[in-house]
Amino acid sequence: MAENSFDVVVVGAGPGGYVAAIRSAQLGMKTAVVEREHLGGICLNWGCIPTKALLRSADVFRTMKHASAYGLKVSGAEADLAAIVKRSRGVASQLSAGVKHLLKKNKVTVIDGEGKLAGKGMLAVTKDGVTQTVSAKNIILATGARARTFPGLEPDGKVVVTYKGALTPETMPKKLLVVGSGAIGIEFASFYHALGAQVTVVEVMDRIVPAEDEEISGFLEKSLKKDGLTILTKTSVKGIKVAGGIATCAIDQNGTVSDQQFDRVILAVGIQPNTENLGLEGTAIKTDRGFIQIDDYCATGEPGVYAIGDITPGPWLAHKASHEAILCVEKIAGQHVHPLDRSRIPGCTYCHPQIASVGLTEKKAKDAGYQVKVGRFPFMGNGKAIALGEPEGLVKTIYDAKTGELLGAHMIGAEVTEMIQGFSIAMTLETTEAEIMHTVFPHPTLSEMMHESTLDAFGRAIHF
Incomplete structure (x- = not known):
């Protein structure tokens, strides 16, 4: 050759x-x-x-x-x-x-x-x-x-940036606008907020992280707002003008457009x-x-x-x-x-709190014609989560009511990105609720909530 x-x-x-x-x-x-x-x-x-x-x-x-x-x-x-x-x-x-x-x-x-x-x-x-x-x-x-860009929302690499600029800031913004609430946008929003920036997230859809289960989206939005972030859904940015290191953004919220100023804008509107x-x-x-x-x-x-x-x-x-x-x-x-x-590819978002999911959301399962059994277990009911000082979170599982097949799992809370692989393996093995119920989960671990959520779907939860 x-x-x-x-x-x-x-x-x-x-x-x-x-x-x-x-x-x-x-x-x-x-x-x-x-x-x-x-x-x-x-x-x-x-x-x-x-x-x-x-x-x-x-x-x-x-x-x-x-x-x-x-x-x-x-x-x-x-x-x-x-x-x-x-x-x-x-x-x-x-x-x-x-x-x-x-x-x-x-x-x-x-x-x-x-x-x-x-x-x-x-x-x-x-x-x-x-x-x-x-x-x-x-x-x-x-x-x-x-990174995808749109006319009127072009990055200049300094005030208006995509992920590359967001990764290498020379200064910490005081007021930050994040356009888009998918994984990339929410992760940057979480990072900059933790370091002291005043963060506003704009999402054109009716909820943030719109690819996730609706219940998980709602949980995250409530958590972020409680932590001090401003979340604007059903909202779009019509244009950005930069002058003197300040971005004036035309924000359309339910048909009402207002000019708001930020010293940094991160565009996270797809690829x-x-x-x-x-x-x-x-x-x-x-x-x-x-x-x-x-x-x-x-x-x-x-x-x-x-x-x-x-x-x-x-x-x-x-x-x-x-x-x-x-x-x-x-x-x-x-x-x-x-x-x-x-349908069995897991997704992870490393914001605070973390999100992880695999399979069908509750809505998609019902739309597909499944009769479902849904189980939930809160972090507050888990000894390890309380000991870690991380009592905020939820594990949600969705099963086919007729066959017991695991259709989807959706989690929010500490280290759920490390836990989701358990449900991914279960789906690859075509697991039903019986196998998970019969599995011995170690104590004390966060993974016990995966067991309890399954038990809850079939009316057998012990600690909730």
Whole structure:
């Protein structure tokens, strides 16, 4: 095989791309990955990981401010924004270096540059104006996505920013507007509020975190308002004008428009797939609103070309991209693989309190025609939660009343992002309520609430 000829070439080295490259190499295929900027992609460098580092600092600071509740005395606690950002960037850099090591360890060829389809089995890679041609039996597109913007809501990188600017603030805003209440928006709102900013969240839908179960959305909104955030639902921003370091925002609330001023605006209004300049023109690849359409095994309409991650239909999550990467490569290698069940992909939001969910919401289950049994268990009834000083939260489970199948689980509270995998495994195993009821949960743990919520769905809760 020629030096620039491969079995598999992956375009993009994010959580989909680098995982695909490593698994491909493990299966004995000569593999290359093309990356124009950072190994690890947006998630590792500008998304999932550095935001969690920021939020961890916020959690520690929040605990310090409430130290007296734990019998501790802390005085003079201050947030050092520059040090917080430096730590976050350091975590991202460490993990990016880790990805580089893993690719080298697995003998994956890393090609710097921007890849573009250039005919059957061919890829043109351009770096600093110089183009080389790479051939591959299979090409996997994994170029991810970027922040979406709208006319009149363009970022300037200083006062009006997207997630990149929000991750590396030079100063702490006094008044912050967050446009959009999905996971990204709510996480930044939680971080900046914890460090002292006066935060307003605007959401065009009738509730925040609108993809979540309605009961969880309502719980979070009540919690955030109690904590001092301003939440405006059924509200949109019609335009932003920046002058003298101040953003004047035209906020439309139920048809009434008012100008409000903020010294920072974070735009968190969705994502745009990076499918431009990929050479899709003239191929059989189909797109919908820019997202590449794929079959159950990530194949596009063009033979030998596949797509994974945020350039394909949602949910747009790093772990979904990584899972697609594995099944795509294993299918290429001729292994028996199962298609991805998108209804069983867990979602996590790392605000305070955390949110985690998997499966159908109560409304979607009923809309799908299921007769349901719904169980709930509050954190206030859990000994570990009370001992942790985290009594605010809820575990909610949804079962098929006829078969006992677990249809969905929705949680809000401390460390629920670490608990959701239990319900995810249960759904993969096609668990009914009986298996969970018969499982012995350790005490004292937060996970006991998963058991109690299931018991409650069938009228058997012990501690509630």
